[in-house]
Amino acid sequence: MRGSLAALALxxxxxxxxxxxxxxxxxxxxxxxxxxxxxxxxLYGYIDGGAxxxxxxxxxxLHVYRLTxxxxxxxxxxxxxxxxxxxxxxYLAKCAPETPVAGLSSRSSGDRxxxxxxxxxxxxxxxNFEGDESLLAPMKQxxxxxxxxxxxxxxxLPVPVPEHGLLSSSVRxxxxxxxxxxxxxxxxxxxxxxxxxxxxxxxxxxxGKKSWTLIKVDYGDPxxxxxxxxxxxxxxxxxxxxxGRQPKRLVxxxxxxxxxEVSTAGSFLNIRxxxxxxxxxx
Amino acid sequence: xxxxxxxxxxxxPGLDRRELIKLSAAGAGLLLGVPSVWAxxxxxxxxxxxxxxxxxxxxxxxxxxxxxxxxxxxxxARVTDPRAMKAGRPDAAVVREMFxxxxxxxxxxxxxxxxxxxxxxxxxxxxxxxxxxxGLISTRLEVVDAVIEWLERGGIPRKNIVIWDxxxxxxxDAGFTPGRFPGVGIEGLQTMDxxxxxxxxxxxxxxxxxxxxxxxxxxxRETYYFADVEGPPDKAYLNQQVFNxxxxxxxxxxxxxxxxxxxxxxxxxTGNGISMATKNLGYGAICNTxxxxxxxxxxVCTEVLAFPCIRDRLVLNITxxxxxxxEGGPMPVAxxxxxxxxxxxxxxxxxxDTICHYLMVKERKARGVRVNEHPRYTxxxxxxxxxxxxxxxxxxxxxxxx
Numbered sequence: 087m088r089g090s091l092a093a094l095a096l097x098x099x100x101x102x103x104x105x106x107x108x109x110x111x112x113x114x115x116x117x118x119x120x121x122x123x124x125x126x127x128x129l130y131g132y133i134d135g136g137a138x139x140x141x142x143x144x145x146x147x148l149h150v151y152r153l154t155x156x157x158x159x160x161x162x163x164x165x166x167x168x169x170x171x172x173x174x175x176x177y178l179a180k181c182a183p184e185t186p187v188a189g190l191s192s193r194s195s196g197d198r199x200x201x202x203x204x205x206x207x208x209x210x211x212x213x214n215f216e217g218d219e220s221l222l223a224p225m226k227q228x229x230x231x232x233x234x235x236x237x238x239x240x241x242x243l244p245v246p247v248p249e250h251g252l253l254s255s256s257v258r259x260x261x262x263x264x265x266x267x268x269x270x271x272x273x274x275x276x277x278x279x280x281x282x283x284x285x286x287x288x289x290x291x292x293x294g295k296k297s298w299t300l301i302k303v304d305y306g307d308p309x310x311x312x313x314x315x316x317x318x319x320x321x322x323x324x325x326x327x328x329x330g331r332q333p334k335r336l337v338x339x340x341x342x343x344x345x346x347e348v349s350t351a352g353s354f355l356n357i358r359x360x361x362x363x364x365x366x367x368x
Numbered sequence: 369x370x371x372x373x374x375x376x377x378x379x380x381p382g383l384d385r386r387e388l389i390k391l392s393a394a395g396a397g398l399l400l401g402v403p404s405v406w407a408x409x410x411x412x413x414x415x416x417x418x419x420x421x422x423x424x425x426x427x428x429x430x431x432x433x434x435x436x437x438x439x440x441x442x443x444x445a446r447v448t449d450p451r452a453m454k455a456g457r458p459d460a461a462v463v464r465e466m467f468x469x470x471x472x473x474x475x476x477x478x479x480x481x482x483x484x485x486x487x488x489x490x491x492x493x494x495x496x497x498x499x500x501x502x503g504l505i506s507t508r509l510e511v512v513d514a515v516i517e518w519l520e521r522g523g524i525p526r527k528n529i530v531i532w533d534x535x536x537x538x539x540x541d542a543g544f545t546p547g548r549f550p551g552v553g554i555e556g557l558q559t560m561d562x563x564x565x566x567x568x569x570x571x572x573x574x575x576x577x578x579x580x581x582x583x584x585x586x587x588x589r590e591t592y593y594f595a596d597v598e599g600p601p602d603k604a605y606l607n608q609q610v611f612n613x614x615x616x617x618x619x620x621x622x623x624x625x626x627x628x629x630x631x632x633x634x635x636x637x638t639g640n641g642i643s644m645a646t647k648n649l650g651y652g653a654i655c656n657t658x659x660x661x662x663x664x665x666x667x668v669c670t671e672v673l674a675f676p677c678i679r680d681r682l683v684l685n686i687t688x689x690x691x692x693x694x695e696g697g698p699m700p701v702a703x704x705x706x707x708x709x710x711x712x713x714x715x716x717x718x719x720x721d722t723i724c725h726y727l728m729v730k731e732r733k734a735r736g737v738r739v740n741e742h743p744r745y746t747x748x749x750x751x752x753x754x755x756x757x758x759x760x761x762x763x764x765x766x767x768x769x770x
Contacts, residue, residue, distance in 0.1 A: 128565075131565040131604060131608075180696075180701075181703075185703065195703075197702065197703055199702030199703065200702050200703060215503075217456070217504075217702065255736065256736075258738075267639060267640065267740065268639060268640060268738055269738060269740060270740055270742075271740060271744065288738075290738070299738070323742075325743060341741075341742065341743055342741060
């Protein structure tokens with residue numbers, strides 16, 4: 087029985103490994119025979135201090151390939167995420183605001199030092215350690231090669247957000263406290279109850295002279311959204327002073343003198359922060 | 369290059385005193401005796417006690433004439449020269465000129481005349497660099513050259529100078545080699561086997577047969593930062609951190625050999641905060657730090673610097689902003705790096721970080737990066753002021769143009 091399980095595990099490992107495309111070396115280049123493979127258990131050994139965000143968003147594994155041409159070297163990192171939304175989330179976290187790379191049809195961002203590519207459930211980073219301008223062409227060639235090996239449909243946001251006034255380069259996806267950290271501090275820990283499973287979409291808006299940041303979560307049903315509001319109200323950060331509370335709405339003022347509003351609408355929790363003045367009465 | 373003279377914060381490019389004061393005021397009323405944790409990473413229930421540390425031991429030790437904030441509390445010299453970086457590489461002559469101008473601005477006298485304010489005969493000087501992000505965002509070798517030249521002119525022989533960091537292999541990667549710096553000591557407090565960490569090699573290169581890390585002897589078991597928290601008791605952690613348990617020992621280099629420290633961090637962010645002067649030492653002078661990030665994070669940057677082996681030896685801080693990074697730090701991300709062509713000098717590391725934090729936030733906003741300005745990301749600076757380690761009230765900080 088134990089032998090069968092071990093064989094099955096080997097098969098599964100091999101299958102998983104085979105599902106990750108390998109880059110073909112451009113002419114004159116050599117690719118290492120085997121990739122370095124990292125899982126959730128040892129990712130922090132590769133990404134010093136940054137693994138938590140990958141894990142929170144839905145990291146499966148990482149295959150790292152080295153391509154060499156004499157003394158020149160390219161590193162190719164293939165991050166396989168749990169699904170295409172997780173891939174979009176880490177791509178936006180690492181590459182936005184995007185600087186698309188000319189000559190690549192896949193969604194991409196970068197320069198001669200690093201190319202980031204979004205494809206299916208993969209986030210691909212191609213690193214040029216020396217920043218040598220002449221290596222941009224082989225970097226693009228590797229990017230095109232890998233993109234051709236991965237089926238990819240357009241990546242959609244997991245939670246719809248209003249388009250009016252949206253600053254599109256500001257959109258980010260959050261699945262827990264690490265992702266929320268650069269956005270706003272609403273409370274300690276996973277105060278929105280995202281638990282690495284539920285998505286929040288974050289986006290900045292500008293409408294005339296008004297601007298704000300929206301954090302929108304879909305809890306699946308109105309009761310869960312209402313419960314999330316209640317929990318947040320009870321665990322709000324000590325720097326946020328509540329100035330208004332209704333069954334479906336909470337208004338606060340923050341440490342910088344700006345205002346925030348949390349409200350429910352059906353299954354959604356809408357949080358608006360960085361408001362210059364008090365929000366209109368709901 | 370802007371030369372000579374003292375200017376208030378208001379008139380220096382990129383600095384606005386009103387904004388800076390607003391930044392500080394955001395945290396007023398918090399603190400000060402109970403520094404907060406970096407709670408965004410903290411899963412503890414709100415209101416639970418802060419992790420206990422032995423900061424009290426540090427505070428009991430008598431101060432000396434060299435103790436931070438040194439002879440110039442609350443003073444920061446800033447030097448910018450657009451000629452500093454040429455085609456992505458530092459111009460050594462310009463960098464040298466910038467360093468000397470900054471020092472003159474800070475001390476109010478020529479570097480040679482200022483020398484006795486920092487050093488005395490027989491000193492063994494450790495230059496703490498930041499080699500992370502080798503080549504892209506690491507401490508520039510040319511800045512270290514300028515410091516070494518100044519030390520030699522002042523009478524410190526090369527054999528009494530040690531370029532150091534926590535990790536030996538990172539120093540090599542960043543170009544701090546005996547060939548590049550002949551006659552100068554180059555030392556990592558510890559080694560770490562990267563290949564073993566990646567699972568490509570067994571543990572024999574870092575783990576002794578008795579189960580202890582080969583770098584244990586590099587740390588002083590008598591001088592430690594205690595925090596009531598532990599990291600995972602596994603070999604991967606031990607490889608990187610040298611010790612498990614609740615004690616972070618200081619490197620023997622600091623406790624037994626160095627008499628002075630010159631700190632040369634890099635201008636870069638770490639999340640919503642900065643990874644500059646105080647973090648370069650707070651997390652670079654001790655082992656077993658992995659356990660500290662989650663419960664204490666920035667407070668470590670204050671408390672570790674309160675221990676005499678740093679507090680009484682750290683005489684000068686130079687934040688290398690020749691190439692800086694505004695997002696993605698502390699790890700290197702090329703697309704977020706830019707040529708800032710600036711050096712900052714201070715004897716007061718907390719005044720320096722206060723100014724640099726403000727400038728970093730300003731830069732991030734200007735570049736469209738979303739910034740969370742919650743006071744928790746600067747509480748450690750105000751905590752340092754409470755411990756009398758530095759000046760962090762913007763009203764009391766003077767920025768001097770070098």
